[in-house]
Amino acid sequence: MALKAVPIWVCANHSCTHLRFTDLGSRRSGSGSNLRFDCDKFRKWEWCLASAQRATRLVEDEKKPLAPGLSSPGGNEQTQVTESRGFHKDLNSLPRPLSAADLSPSPGDGSKVRIAYQGIPGAYSEAAALKAYPKCETVPCDQFEAAFKAVELWLVDKAILPIENSVAGSIHRNYDLLLCHRLHIVGEVQLVVNHCLLGLSGVRKEELKCVLSHPQALAQCEMALNKLGVVKVNADDTAGAAQIVASDGLRDTGAIASARAAEIYGLDILAERIQDDCDNITRFLILAREPIIPGTIKPHKTSIVFSLEEGPGVLFKALAVFALREINLSKIESRPQRKRPLRVVDDSNKGSAKYFDYLFYVDFEASMAEPRAQYALGHLQEFARFLRVLGCYPMDTAL
Numbered sequence: 001m002a003l004k005a006v007p008i009w010v011c012a013n014h015s016c017t018h019l020r021f022t023d024l025g026s027r028r029s030g031s032g033s034n035l036r037f038d039c040d041k042f043r044k045w046e047w048c049l050a051s052a053q054r055a056t057r058l059v060e061d062e063k064k065p066l067a068p069g070l071s072s073p074g075g076n077e078q079t080q081v082t083e084s085r086g087f088h089k090d091l092n093s094l095p096r097p098l099s100a101a102d103l104s105p106s107p108g109d110g111s112k113v114r115i116a117y118q119g120i121p122g123a124y125s126e127a128a129a130l131k132a133y134p135k136c137e138t139v140p141c142d143q144f145e146a147a148f149k150a151v152e153l154w155l156v157d158k159a160i161l162p163i164e165n166s167v168a169g170s171i172h173r174n175y176d177l178l179l180c181h182r183l184h185i186v187g188e189v190q191l192v193v194n195h196c197l198l199g200l201s202g203v204r205k206e207e208l209k210c211v212l213s214h215p216q217a218l219a220q221c222e223m224a225l226n227k228l229g230v231v232k233v234n235a236d237d238t239a240g241a242a243q244i245v246a247s248d249g250l251r252d253t254g255a256i257a258s259a260r261a262a263e264i265y266g267l268d269i270l271a272e273r274i275q276d277d278c279d280n281i282t283r284f285l286i287l288a289r290e291p292i293i294p295g296t297i298k299p300h301k302t303s304i305v306f307s308l309e310e311g312p313g314v315l316f317k318a319l320a321v322f323a324l325r326e327i328n329l330s331k332i333e334s335r336p337q338r339k340r341p342l343r344v345v346d347d348s349n350k351g352s353a354k355y356f357d358y359l360f361y362v363d364f365e366a367s368m369a370e371p372r373a374q375y376a377l378g379h380l381q382e383f384a385r386f387l388r389v390l391g392c393y394p395m396d397t398a399l
């Protein structure tokens with residue numbers, strides 16, 4: 001049972017040899033003495049254990065059947081109410097609940113959907129939009145911010161933006177923008193990114209002095225570029241870099257971009273798959289004005305952002321609300337709180353100290369339609385100063 005497992009998990013970062021249980025035997029025989037530890041460090045363990053026991057009790061309670069007439073936050077209310085009134089209706093004759101698919105105004109291939117992305121045709125973000133909605137209309141934007149605004153102003157239906165890459169890591173700007181804007185995450189796309197080195201027709205890669213690209217693409221190809229000994233120059237997006245090389249006729253400058261960008265801008269592919277890791281995957285988020293109705297049939301992810309009250313172990317407690325319910329966390333990112341980046345703590349002995357204050361972005365693998373996800377967030381609210389659900393969406397498992 002979870003109660004036994006939790007303290008072991010809690011202990012993983014400590015050395016168990018330091019543990020001194022006063023008297024396990026008498027505890028078992030019911031003398032009233034509990035697990036006790038003899039220094040400050042172990043007082044924290046005591047908290048861990050007490051908290052784990054309390055949370056386990058809560059989690060066990062969450063699993064118990066509800067009292068007649070009551071329903072869990074996301075539970076099947078229809079079934080509960082029917083039973084409590086003593087009706088024995090054939091449940092199959094009840095009307096089928098509406099699903100996200102019934103309410104979607106557009107077909108699954110996205111043929112009526114307009115999607116804004118940062119960059120110009122041939123950018124990976126455009127490819128990601130087409131992977132999610134093969135027949136969508138893609139709308140290029142000069143900045144990420146413009147893509148957010150295009151959705152807010154109803155100029156497009158959705159926006160797509162890169163959020164992290166398996167080699168170069170998170171795109172911090174987009175984490176910050178998610179918070180500044182009130183859009184909802186309605187989907188994710190994982191795209192395999194195979195970078196090519198592009199140049200003008202007839203140019204050999206040894207002749208290049210500079211390589212232009214998006215900073216993320218330059219970071220993903222660092223080893224190949226260092227080997228070439230070229231100067232790396234930032235561009236707004238990969239396809240934009242290819243366009244500059246082509247339109248300015250730069251014979252000593254290459255671009256890192258997609259094979260499709262080579263085709264669109266009439267460049268030669270001088271080298272293929274030049275990324276440092278052959279499994280180079282970028283994860284994109286799809287944003288819309290309205291959230292989708294979370295389902296339970298497909299595996300879902302939920303993205304949240306929160307800040308915490310001060311105190312030792314608060315982040316630990318915050319993350320434990322997921323572990324206790326067997327909810328897997330797939331990503332955690334911390335960002336400075338732009339409006340309040342520093343927290344001043346007055347310590348009468350040492351004077352006042354300034355600490356960085358953070359926002360935590362977490363993706364967890366559960367749907368908001370599942371009671372365990374709702375209970376976890378309810379529990380998290382006990383420690384959170386601020387909590388916002390950025391979206392709940394089906395996981396992209398097709399690579």
Ligand SMILES: O=C(O)C(=O)C[C@]1(C(=O)O)C=C[C@@H](O)C=C1
Pocket residue numbers: 118119122123124125126162165171193214216217236237238239282
């Ligand atoms: O410049 C592009 O083509 C983009 O779509 C941007 C972007 C990014 O920001 O990560 C997208 C995928 C690749 O990881 C490299 C660049």
